Amino acid sequence: MTDERKTTDQEAGEAFSGPAFGTAPEDIHLLDDVRAWLARFVFPMRESDIDVLTLWAVHTHVCQETYTSPRLLIDSPMPGSGKTTTLEHLQRLCLKPVQMASVSSPALLTRMLKDGPRTLLIDEADRSLDPKKDGVGDLIAVLNSGYKRGATRPVLVPVKGGGWEAEEMPTFAPVAMAGNNPALPDDTRARCIRVLLLPDNQGHCDESDWEIIEDDACRLGSRLANWAEHHRDQIRNSRPDLPEGVTGRARERWLPLKRVAVAAGGRWPQIADNLAIYDREQMKADLEDGLVRERPAMLLLRDLARYWPEDTAHWPSQAIRDTLIRENPDMWSRDSPFGRDITTKRLGKMLAQGYGVHSRQLRRGGPRGYVRRELEPVWQRMGMTPSASDESDAPDESDAQTQAPASHASLASHASDTGGPPTKAMQAPASHVTPTTGSASHPAEGVTPVTPVTPEPTPPRTVTPVTHVTPPTEAKREPTTPPLSEFMAELRGESR
Numbered sequence: 001m002t003d004e005r006k007t008t009d010q011e012a013g014e015a016f017s018g019p020a021f022g023t024a025p026e027d028i029h030l031l032d033d034v035r036a037w038l039a040r041f042v043f044p045m046r047e048s049d050i051d052v053l054t055l056w057a058v059h060t061h062v063c064q065e066t067y068t069s070p071r072l073l074i075d076s077p078m079p080g081s082g083k084t085t086t087l088e089h090l091q092r093l094c095l096k097p098v099q100m101a102s103v104s105s106p107a108l109l110t111r112m113l114k115d116g117p118r119t120l121l122i123d124e125a126d127r128s129l130d131p132k133k134d135g136v137g138d139l140i141a142v143l144n145s146g147y148k149r150g151a152t153r154p155v156l157v158p159v160k161g162g163g164w165e166a167e168e169m170p171t172f173a174p175v176a177m178a179g180n181n182p183a184l185p186d187d188t189r190a191r192c193i194r195v196l197l198l199p200d201n202q203g204h205c206d207e208s209d210w211e212i213i214e215d216d217a218c219r220l221g222s223r224l225a226n227w228a229e230h231h232r233d234q235i236r237n238s239r240p241d242l243p244e245g246v247t248g249r250a251r252e253r254w255l256p257l258k259r260v261a262v263a264a265g266g267r268w269p270q271i272a273d274n275l276a277i278y279d280r281e282q283m284k285a286d287l288e289d290g291l292v293r294e295r296p297a298m299l300l301l302r303d304l305a306r307y308w309p310e311d312t313a314h315w316p317s318q319a320i321r322d323t324l325i326r327e328n329p330d331m332w333s334r335d336s337p338f339g340r341d342i343t344t345k346r347l348g349k350m351l352a353q354g355y356g357v358h359s360r361q362l363r364r365g366g367p368r369g370y371v372r373r374e375l376e377p378v379w380q381r382m383g384m385t386p387s388a389s390d391e392s393d394a395p396d397e398s399d400a401q402t403q404a405p406a407s408h409a410s411l412a413s414h415a416s417d418t419g420g421p422p423t424k425a426m427q428a429p430a431s432h433v434t435p436t437t438g439s440a441s442h443p444a445e446g447v448t449p450v451t452p453v454t455p456e457p458t459p460p461r462t463v464t465p466v467t468h469v470t471p472p473t474e475a476k477r478e479p480t481t482p483p484l485s486e487f488m489a490e491l492r493g494e495s496r
Contacts, residue, residue, distance in 0.1 A: 061228030066256035074178035083178035092217035094119035110169035125179030146171035297354035316369035
């Protein structure tokens, strides 16, 4: 060994406080050494992104045990920010890396993964993964499906004697993508952990002179592989908790890194939690700032929760439409990307197809609209908090059974006494009507209704509830209210 090489090894030992390669079972400082290495050559906007790169590089060696593999998006608004340099360092640290500046076809990716997972390092993602290019949609579909272990894609392969046959090939692999604000689809971004880079104009980082640092970087990668092999079973059986609110797709992104952090011990579990919390808050901020585009059906559901009037159980479709156009014109008016005002038909289609919620006509001849009670379970499942509401006016089957007959009878009685339709005061909802009691000769229940007896002229005037009475001085005419069965059905929300 030359003196120059001895000097290099001594410098490496000083740079990495952990034990030398070959003693990985006790390599308790490995993740700290990987972090120190990356911090020398990569300068992200947030210092904690170095922790992201460290945990992600380690997880590639145990991706089969973590079940999911978050996509790493190395992003920048301009060239010269260190994206390619970051990929070069990951190439020395990750599992069986393959670096590519372009991807020709989905079939190529699947054939590369036929013998097991490899870490795919895709540079120039703003061009190679541009959704506007032909064939990129299929390529992105492969990258999305390969997010979880066990994902496959059918590929035609040649067979002896000529011809082709379909073969299922794996798509599961860790993937890092680097580009200048690549226009990735929302479903791909939802699988990504983003690291933002900007040019290092102040010279904080060392130059990555690979002629000098190649051996050191490769030795660190070997230590990673050896450490992962020793902790493989522990990581496979680990199910650590994540911070509150880190659920669904966010949990799939951060759980693999948290499992690695728990195996590393020390301060790393708390680091992983802090990263997950920051990502959770960042996703909320991106949504509020419009950086993440929601599907129209999701925006509609969110706007309904935001603008639903208080103390309203049933909101007519036309009123919903007018409110959406007025309150959120950028999404629902003619100024929206759709190019015209939302219609009640489009509104109903989105709610029916997206959430199985249909409009209701509570009373015959009344407006069709939506019942708050039917939307509340959807809001709850989607984590949305609607405005407060008084449900006393909401139609309820049990209320209708006990209260509707009295209300119906009172309306009919009023019609028989006055010879005209019910007054506005008599048209209160069933929940606000107090049934009157019958006299000894005319009980309110179980007796065939008869012509009401004129009560004593003492206020307030009490009317004995009856149904469909023919006035004695007028010819028989049709009742002013619908039959009781129809009235009950309407209160239950059973539109015709």
